[in-house]
Amino acid sequence: MRKLAVCFFMILLLVHPLAALSADDYIVGAEDVLKITIYNHPELTTTERVSGEGIITLPLIGEVKVAGLTTDQVAKKIASGLADGFIVDPNVSVFVVEFRSKKTIIMGQVNKPGIYMLSGNTTFLELLSQAGSLTKDAGDKATIKRKSVAGAEGEGVITIDLKKLIEQGDTSLDIALMDGDNVYIPKAGVFYITGEIKNPAAYKYEEGLTLIKAVTMAGGLTDKASSGRIRILRKVDRKEKVIQNAGMDEPVRPDDIIIVPESFF
Numbered sequence: 001m002r003k004l005a006v007c008f009f010m011i012l013l014l015v016h017p018l019a020a021l022s023a024d025d026y027i028v029g030a031e032d033v034l035k036i037t038i039y040n041h042p043e044l045t046t047t048e049r050v051s052g053e054g055i056i057t058l059p060l061i062g063e064v065k066v067a068g069l070t071t072d073q074v075a076k077k078i079a080s081g082l083a084d085g086f087i088v089d090p091n092v093s094v095f096v097v098e099f100r101s102k103k104t105i106i107m108g109q110v111n112k113p114g115i116y117m118l119s120g121n122t123t124f125l126e127l128l129s130q131a132g133s134l135t136k137d138a139g140d141k142a143t144i145k146r147k148s149v150a151g152a153e154g155e156g157v158i159t160i161d162l163k164k165l166i167e168q169g170d171t172s173l174d175i176a177l178m179d180g181d182n183v184y185i186p187k188a189g190v191f192y193i194t195g196e197i198k199n200p201a202a203y204k205y206e207e208g209l210t211l212i213k214a215v216t217m218a219g220g221l222t223d224k225a226s227s228g229r230i231r232i233l234r235k236v237d238r239k240e241k242v243i244q245n246a247g248m249d250e251p252v253r254p255d256d257i258i259i260v261p262e263s264f265f
Helices: 002-014 071-083 124-130 162-167 212-217
Strands: 033-038 047-051 057-059 062-063 092-098 103-109 114-117 142-145 155-161 181-185 190-195 199-204 229-236 241-244 257-260
Touching: 033 057, 033 071, 047 057, 062 071, 071 092, 103 124, 114 212, 155 162, 190 212
Parallel strands: 103 181, 190 257
Antiparallel strands: 033 047, 033 092, 057 062, 103 114, 142 155, 142 181, 190 199, 229 241, 229 257
16 A cells, blocks of 8 residues: 555656646745846846845846745846836846745655755645655654744644545645745554454554454454454553453554453353
């Protein structure tokens, strides 16, 4: 299942429509590096870093405020300045050489956690690919802490169901990331199963797990097992709780210990 999920993940990155969004939608910020090309005027072509005040300085027209504009809007603003007594009908293009103004942090169960630049319209899956994808111990949920907009206090929290996104292909969950987002992939919970079971061990917990599915994951009961006397050891508020004679539809929780006893007969 993990290998299939990884294959699907790579295919999804190649065909996902958001990956093809135009760089014209990118909003320029401080420290971004822009290449400005004036067609038929190679002497005016230049590469400029946006200052902390959001300004670049160009030949002929001097300082231009570009922070907060898309690259398409920057090109139109420069063209307007050049058309004002310098060049007739200037054709200007703006290309982002280095994305420096927008960053996000991804931590937890990825192979290369750290700080990443948001180049253009970076989606969650694209960031995950840059971070080396998930580790084998990754859980089924990712959380994104996002600064509130419009000056509101506090943070918003977005939860992404990784199983639906990666294994089931629900691309509606592949949201675009924003400057300052903090992404965290927690470690998956585990449960333990022992006794008269074919493959006693610790197993990765999955949401909605029941006893019958846990038994199936462990290879099924042995011929000596007493299926009617299975018990589950569970910690609740730091106290141990024992569920006796658990039914096969009993929900299993992370850190549960499932004990399958031997039949008396």
